[in-house]
Amino acid sequence: MSTREALLEIRDLSVDYATAQGALRALREVSFTVPKERIVGIVGESGCGKSTLIAAIIRLLAPNAAIRSGTILFQGEDLLGNTEKRMRELRGTAISMVFQDPMQAHNPVLTVGRQMVDIQYRTGISGAAKRRRAAAMLAEVGIPDPERHLDQYPHEFSGGMRQRIAIAMALMARPGLLIADEPTTALDATLEVQIIHKLKALQTEYDCSILFISHNLGVIAKLCDEVVVMYAGEVVERGSVRSVFHQSIHPYTRSLLDCDPGRIKERTGKLPTIPGEIPNLVSVPPGCIFVERCPDRIACCQCERPGWHEAGDGHGGACHLLEGP
């Protein structure tokens, strides 16, 4: 995996939220890369900082968020040092996004066609050409009779159709990086599979990279090439999907995989969970972030933060158990 050129490289990114209780350290020294033409999945529980991470990448963080340290390099360009004007140029053309809830992602009072034409305002082509392109994009994501659908309002479409439209809009300018923030969470299982297949097909066709956020391990396994496992604002393990899923090195990843209902072999009335909860991120405990819930903890886990350990071929994790004897 390290052989491929990096499209997006995040190094030691830390983000704080100002809260009434003090600084909430939402992301702490997050590092990973998204190689060109690859699909990288980010997996983790709710509240582990996935959404903060993508908001930081496209520089649309909430007003009370502050980037403490780190760099985000996109095609060698430091996004954190960019002006707002430059970021606007990148958004939607080089980096674009698909959101979680397709029911909310479109302007309710404008027709789909109007919105799709509108986002092409930078292209400088004629109105009719923009409309043709919008129709072509809709056809591309598998919407039949696109010309007619352009004149419809978002509420006239089903959730799956709306997510397809959102994907069509995101890919309109042929971005290098598509960030998908749990795009299938709000959809039912059959649609989820359809959208995943469509994304994969489009990724191959458009030669773009996808940063795919999800808490569904099955989807990540099916779609992604590489996976980053996050826990409470830190990257605990990352590597290729195959090695992370089959030879997980971090106890959290293993616990997470054990919770996947698809992996349960025996009949049981109760789904497995990881006991305990995410620590308070306003006062981050000194040791390993996962120590309270870790089944394999050892003495030094309480007091010392684990370093990053490579397990070969780009696979690595942050755990004291990897230090060896």
Added chain:
Amino acid sequence: MTYKTRSELRVILSHLLRDPLGLAGLAIVAVVAFGALTADWITPYDPIALNIMDRLQGPSAAHWIGTDQLGRDTMSRVIMGGRVALEVALPTIGGALLIGLVLGMIAGFGPRWLDNLIVLLLDTVRSFPTVMFALAVVALVGPSLQTVIVVIMVTSIPTYGRVVRTQTLALKSNEFILAERSMGASTPRILAVHMLPNVMGPLAVLASMDIPTVIALEAGLSFLGMGVKPPTPSWGAILNDGYTLVRNTPWLVIAGGIPLIVTTLEFTFLGESLRDVVDPKLRKQR
């Protein structure tokens, strides 16, 4: 097969025409507007010409709805009064809507301190009762059409400003606005292309329902003698002239009152109908 892009305005209009309430509203509004525009030609008499010999006549072939105590033709005065009513209502609502829209959007989208400042300003203006405020201003500068327009406009701004601000605030946190940002839209673009159409619907409804209020307010001020100056035929002034004589010649009050009631009602109907039509989700299936 070809598909034509339907313009939003034509869609709204075609829906309005299909709704009986909307159609009735639109028709009466059109009649009043026609009367106001062509008042100079269609009035049978000069609305301010005195004819003492014919004073206080009942309805007849020469004067359809009679004459007032100075012998002026009531019909002509009612038609001309429609013009005065619209002359007050349109600039008032237009100005209040525009200023309210700008202030409301700035308050809703801008920084917190600016929001607080604008809300404080709007609340201050709102805390004056319109009629009291109007009386005070008229006492200072004297009654005139311009005074009425300015006073009603200023006191109407907070209504629009607050509605726009609330809408903007509610929309701002919507995911589609974030989606637009992630597509590279700038703040002015988001405001103009995405916020405005969302805000305009409720605002158009508010405005059309506010027009009767303004017409009634103008009539009320004129009735009190604080509105348009005497020879000018306003509906309120006709009522004012008529009410002292209501026992002997009730048609004066009726002539002044009926257009006021009908116009007020029809603008309200139009507003009601418009409310169902501006939201694409509420539109009836074709």
